[in-house]
Amino acid sequence: MNARTTSWLALIGLMTAILAATVAAEKLPTDPVGGQPPVGSKPSVKSLSDQVTYQRAFEAVVWSMPAMIKYGMRRGSIEIGAGDNVIMAWSGGATALLETLTPNNVTPYVTSTTNLRNGPVVLDVPKATDKANLFGQVADNWFITIADIGPIGVDKGKGGKILLTPPGYAGKVPAGYIEVKSPSYVLDFAFRSIPTPAGSPADAYALSKSIKMYYLSELPNPKPTKVIDPIKTRWSTLPHYDERWFEDLHEIINAGPTRERDKVMMGMLKHIGIEQGKPYKPSQKTKKIFRRAAIDAYYYMQQRYLTVEPEELYWPDRRWRNVFYSDPNMGFSWDYEGMLDYDNRSVHPWFTAIYFPNKVTAKPPTMYLATARDKNGKVFKAGKTYKLTVPKDVPINQFWSLTIYDMKTWAFIYTKEQRPGLSSRDIAKMKQNQDGSVTLYVGPRAPKGYKNNWIPTAGKALYMMFRFYGPKEAFYNKTFKLEDVELVR
Numbered sequence: 001m002n003a004r005t006t007s008w009l010a011l012i013g014l015m016t017a018i019l020a021a022t023v024a025a026e027k028l029p030t031d032p033v034g035g036q037p038p039v040g041s042k043p044s045v046k047s048l049s050d051q052v053t054y055q056r057a058f059e060a061v062v063w064s065m066p067a068m069i070k071y072g073m074r075r076g077s078i079e080i081g082a083g084d085n086v087i088m089a090w091s092g093g094a095t096a097l098l099e100t101l102t103p104n105n106v107t108p109y110v111t112s113t114t115n116l117r118n119g120p121v122v123l124d125v126p127k128a129t130d131k132a133n134l135f136g137q138v139a140d141n142w143f144i145t146i147a148d149i150g151p152i153g154v155d156k157g158k159g160g161k162i163l164l165t166p167p168g169y170a171g172k173v174p175a176g177y178i179e180v181k182s183p184s185y186v187l188d189f190a191f192r193s194i195p196t197p198a199g200s201p202a203d204a205y206a207l208s209k210s211i212k213m214y215y216l217s218e219l220p221n222p223k224p225t226k227v228i229d230p231i232k233t234r235w236s237t238l239p240h241y242d243e244r245w246f247e248d249l250h251e252i253i254n255a256g257p258t259r260e261r262d263k264v265m266m267g268m269l270k271h272i273g274i275e276q277g278k279p280y281k282p283s284q285k286t287k288k289i290f291r292r293a294a295i296d297a298y299y300y301m302q303q304r305y306l307t308v309e310p311e312e313l314y315w316p317d318r319r320w321r322n323v324f325y326s327d328p329n330m331g332f333s334w335d336y337e338g339m340l341d342y343d344n345r346s347v348h349p350w351f352t353a354i355y356f357p358n359k360v361t362a363k364p365p366t367m368y369l370a371t372a373r374d375k376n377g378k379v380f381k382a383g384k385t386y387k388l389t390v391p392k393d394v395p396i397n398q399f400w401s402l403t404i405y406d407m408k409t410w411a412f413i414y415t416k417e418q419r420p421g422l423s424s425r426d427i428a429k430m431k432q433n434q435d436g437s438v439t440l441y442v443g444p445r446a447p448k449g450y451k452n453n454w455i456p457t458a459g460k461a462l463y464m465m466f467r468f469y470g471p472k473e474a475f476y477n478k479t480f481k482l483e484d485v486e487l488v489r
Contacts, residue, residue, distance in 0.1 A: 326348075
């Protein structure tokens, strides 16, 4: 092979190598798969920091709904001079001055709050008498019932000394006491004092005033329990859907303890300046974001609650929803294996109601049905008049009641008549239909001739709750059905 041939071969080899390198270079990707937004993307908002603050604040409102309601009751009690271990016993049915979620105006309430950081507390519950009995719940700071009181409660209706012990308590429990372990330091109770057929409201009030509450450390000579009657006092417990929500949330978080299920939320709260043991000092800019988040969360939960799922209806062909609609464990914590469903927890039931049993039994001793819609499925409108015909023979052992609330606050409506509801105990004063049924009217003005059958609304959008006390089998097996509410005008 001569020199010229060798040179040509070398040139061809070089060109082949260059071509191969060029082809290889053309096949290389320019970027890895993923790792950045699509080409041309930009942030959706001017300040991502503000957006994250809003998002975390919004979720914090939904997440903290039950705790906020419970804190509001404690805050309200302290504001009117009650507070830890002071018994608030209403001498009669509640009026609009009792500003809380969907209260009852028929049976008197008795309630109190306490802080177990000061040690175990004795709740001395009197036994039922032939004239009155107590029933209700003791609940932790997330409104989860830790003890039912009454015939199906820890005391079996026989009364007794309930010892409320704080998280991690390992001290001695005196003989004869019923220990109830609390997962939180702050807790409270709410009972109803119910007169028997042989009793009177005065008997019920006397029984509620005999409850005692004191710290275990006060034994053997505890100081007398202070009892106040707030029936003429404005007891404001409702949450503030503005920047004040987060002031109260800071207090809730500092009361502790933090539970395992809530650690992720604690990290989110830290980002927006709410942290255990740290001062709460949001800037004015942050307060404005908090205000917007709380307002939006209110409308979100309102919208969700007014959207009724089929499984919530007590009768498929009626508009009445089961207020005792529960989580998969037949409770109301929505905390079950693999999930804390705080979105459902916020509206079932804590956006509109308070105090529920630990578990729903097959045949609860009381049942509540509610509706925000008329017979045609239309949401009740402000300024309109509606009617409900209640049959003569409602299947109950005790009594029924219909109570009206403001759909914006879920509390009683302030009216000059101070009549938030009517019950079967009022039938003697009502105009009855020929078949013994009664037609109840709800609206801004009483229809002519039906003043005693009328519940005033002051022109506000209403929400109805029908309570069955001591339902009979016809209610449980659903052979009885309550009629839907009808628009009058």
